[in-house]
Amino acid sequence: MSEKGMFGIQGSGDTSGFGGLVNTTATIGSTERPFGGYFDQVADDLERAYPLFSDAIEKVVVDRGELTLFVKRDRLFDVAKILRDQLRFEMCISVSGVHYPSEIGRELHSVYSLLSITRNQRIRLEVCVSEKDPHLPSLVEVWAGTNWHERETYDMFGIIFDNHPGLTRILMPDDWSGFPQRKDYPLGGIEIEYKGATIPAPSERRSYK
């Protein structure tokens, strides 16, 4: 996938440098043991507590001093429960989405930041699903605090969290169509309708482009 330009700038005449800018997405490969720090201990404990470890974890990435476990979506709920109950990750601090349109079949990533107060440790879970089948198990049963975070991720990326107690839009209006944080969704570009009057999209309001 490549992205080009800002505000629809095309051809020459643009000296900002943004016009010819091409973005390509890069991914980081998996890490081999030893992971360093407490990460080996977390992986060991999880392997001991969860016999299906090798089947559930797609890859382990240690980058910039942070541990990311890529979990298969079918196993996410089990892994989360074991992390909470046996590895003492009491808090799911945040759920965030990322959209990688270039990763065919795993375009949408859901990223969970977990915190253990008891062990004073942080890890990250990442789950990949496709745009065509954007279903994930909801973790509200494990950590009630993921409720709004999952609603936000649904609102912005269209990831559907199965068994969520009330998966509705949270930041955008209820009747909004489209998922604004996806990469193919424009910045601006949406006409604003208010009480019958229509205001052109922000990107259309200027005479210059």
Add this chain to the structure above:
Amino acid sequence: MSTFTDPYASSQETTEGRVYSVTGGDWDALVTEIGATKEERVVLNMGPQHPSTHGVLRLILELEGETITETRCGIGYLHTGIEKNTEFRNWTQGVTFVTRMDYLSPIFNETAYCLGVEKLLGITNDVTERATVIRVMMMEFNRISSHMVALGTGALELGALSPMIFAFREREKVLDIFELLSGLRMNMAYIRPGGLAQDLPDDALSKIKATVKDLRHSFKDNEKLLVGNSIFMKRTQGIGYLDLAGCTTLGITGPVLRATGLAWDLRKAQPYCGYENYEFDIPTTDSCDVYGRFLIRMQELEQSLRIIEQCVLKLEKLEGQPVMVADKKIAWPSQLSVGADGMGNSLNHIREIMGESMEALIHHFKLVTEGFRVPAGQVYTAIESPRGELGAHLVSDGGTRPYRVHFRDPSFNNLQSTAAMCEGGQISDVIAAVASIDPVMGGVDR
């Protein structure tokens, strides 16, 4: 059945039964009609424009008399798409956007973001000590100004007007310091990837010392008004109860968590910006209620002052050290200075790049128009904001613009506890409970 033609008060038949909408109009006529039915359930919309709901927060309360049986929050009224916008600007410009999220703690937003960018760039250890100490000092000043709003408006919402006057008086002094240092009172974009926008002005330290002394003295005014005040205690003690188990499952951090007796503060637990080198305490209570949270905020003011004093001592020794990384490929090129009209480009710097150094001009041009490239990867950096854990999840694809910026805002998360705190209580307790969460809707909706 409906005899209304009033647009502000009408009733209609729905699948849930007859619904009466009251937003004004003829009260007597409405009461007569409602009196004819046996339904007692009232759903009350408090907000989004209610003065006591802390910004544009909509609370949907289901009532039985004065008792709340169910509460839900409606948010999103202040959603401005900041996270999406940052994907269309370079990494340095991102600071200008994220500072506007939680508008009461702009310095914290900037710091969380910049620590993340620096971690992605791998330059965390290259940031000079002077820049880090100034960051800490600014954050602690910001903690004071933010807590002042929490305490002042919190008390105001409970009907106590004087604390608000005093709190905003103190806040003004802190904002004056911000203006002196950065040229702006809020949304400063002062902290930049690699360091700071500019160094302290010459007279800064002496003014900071005077302000610290002044603040320590005048904080007592509010303390005398609120601590031990029997009316205030009756409105806040045992109200908005949330214990440790509730906090952990809901992911609650900050003063709400510390009011359960757990001394969890990222400044101590997972130090960043050299917080391990400062002496300060973490105030806690174990009352789990609104009053306990107020007390914690009040005690944190003194701890922030202690940290600022230590910062001043350190800064006196670090005189002359740069406040930006040495790498000219990353350091924001413009040399800003505070003028009569705020922060702007230093004329000396413009003279140099336009007249003397071609290289400086090229760097300036490349960095300002295109920005620096950040190696691909993702990081999550968390800091202790006045409201709890503020986290920045940053993803880079190797380009000059962020691939994804997500802020884990403590207000967004903590507001989820409204139902747990309010259900079963009275309407008036909702105001106290929400005030004790101290949500800032700019941060909630981003």
